Amino acid sequence: xxxxxxxxxxxxxxxxxxxxxxxRNAAGSLEEPGVRRFDVLQTEADPAHVVLNEVYVDxxxxxxxxxxxxxxxxxxxxxxxxxxxxxxxxxxSVFPAxxxx
Amino acid sequence: xxxxxxxxxxxxxxxxxxxxxxxRNAAGSLEEPGVRRFDVLQTEADPAHVVLNEVYVDxxxxxxxxxxxxxxxxxxxxxxxxxxxxxxxxxxSVFPAxxxx
Numbered sequence: 001x002x003x004x005x006x007x008x009x010x011x012x013x014x015x016x017x018x019x020x021x022x023x024r025n026a027a028g029s030l031e032e033p034g035v036r037r038f039d040v041l042q043t044e045a046d047p048a049h050v051v052l053n054e055v056y057v058d059x060x061x062x063x064x065x066x067x068x069x070x071x072x073x074x075x076x077x078x079x080x081x082x083x084x085x086x087x088x089x090x091x092x093s094v095f096p097a098x099x100x101x
Numbered sequence: 102x103x104x105x106x107x108x109x110x111x112x113x114x115x116x117x118x119x120x121x122x123x124x125r126n127a128a129g130s131l132e133e134p135g136v137r138r139f140d141v142l143q144t145e146a147d148p149a150h151v152v153l154n155e156v157y158v159d160x161x162x163x164x165x166x167x168x169x170x171x172x173x174x175x176x177x178x179x180x181x182x183x184x185x186x187x188x189x190x191x192x193x194s195v196f197p198a199x200x201x202x
Contacts, residue, residue, distance in 0.1 A: 003142050005152075019195055026196045041104050041192035051106075051192065053154060091142035091152065094120055095127045 001036065001093035001101055002062055006052040006086055014081035015048055021077045022050065028070030029054070034061020036101040048083070055093070055101060102137065102194035102202055103163055107153040107187055115182035116149055122178045123151065129171030130155070135162020137202040149184070156194070156202060 010018045022040050029038040039053040056062040065071055093101070111119045123141050130139040138156040157163040166172055194202070 003140070023196045030197075038196070039104070039194065040196035042195050044191040044193060047193075050195070090145040092145060092148075093140065094143050094151070095124045095139070095141035096131075 001098060002056045002059060003091040003093055004052075004054045004056070004062065005089045005091070006054065007088070008050045008052070008078075008086045009083040010048045010050055011081055011083050012048050018050070018078055018081045021074055021081075022052070025070050025074035026052075028068065029065060032061070032065060032068065034058065034064055102199060103157045103160060104192040104194055105153075105155040105157070105163065106190045106192070107155065108189070109151045109153070109179075109187045110184040111149045111151055112182055112184050113149050119151070119179055119182045122175055122182075123153070126171050126175035127153075129169065130166060133162070133166060133169065135159065135165055 008018075019040070019042075026038040026040050029035050034057045035055070036057065037053060037055040041051045041053060043049040043051065054062075054065075056065065109119075120141070120143075127139040127141050130136045135158045136156070137158065138154060140154040142152045142154060144150040144152065155163075155166075157166065
């Protein structure tokens with residue numbers, strides 16, 4: 001399982017609009033066959049620091065996500081709302097086992 | 102929903118032992134009534150950087166976790182395996198809704 005944490009620093013005035021677009025993208029992503037989770041998390045100490053917890057069955061699923069209409073809409077809509085370029089960290093899942101996701 | 106990401110830098114020689122103890126703690130934690138997820142993630146670029154994705158229904162559930170036997174065992178077993186003190190970041194969940202966890 002491939003897990004990606006995407007860190008976004010949002011311009012404070014755009015935070016509500018960003019969260020609305022991001023909820024929509026997350027809901028669409030969960031309909032993809034290769035997506036197991038797409039959580040949207042807001043840092044307690046800095047609500048403008050949002051983290052996406054994306055879980056894909058494999059790299060092909062992550063690539064397929066980038067070809068969806070909901071991803072393209074999100075990418076274009078939120079680009080001007082970011083205070084700096086977003087950063088992603090990739091992980092391998094150790095627990096749960098593959099069947100537990 | 103309260104989400105906590107715990108970042109651990111593990112001493113490379115202790116990595117397998119750390120992952121064994123951490124899998125055991127994660128499995129025990131999932132038996133707690135207030136724990137929704139307890140994922141163990143290994144950074145692709147640095148496998149000795151391990152992140153726990155802990156999801157609690159509320160602060161009381163997070164507090165209760167710290168009083169369990171599996172947590173106490175894990176804390177004591179892995180303390181000497183850490184290359185530096187672990188660091189935690191707390192999040193509020195934006196998506197999914199409460200019922201989606």
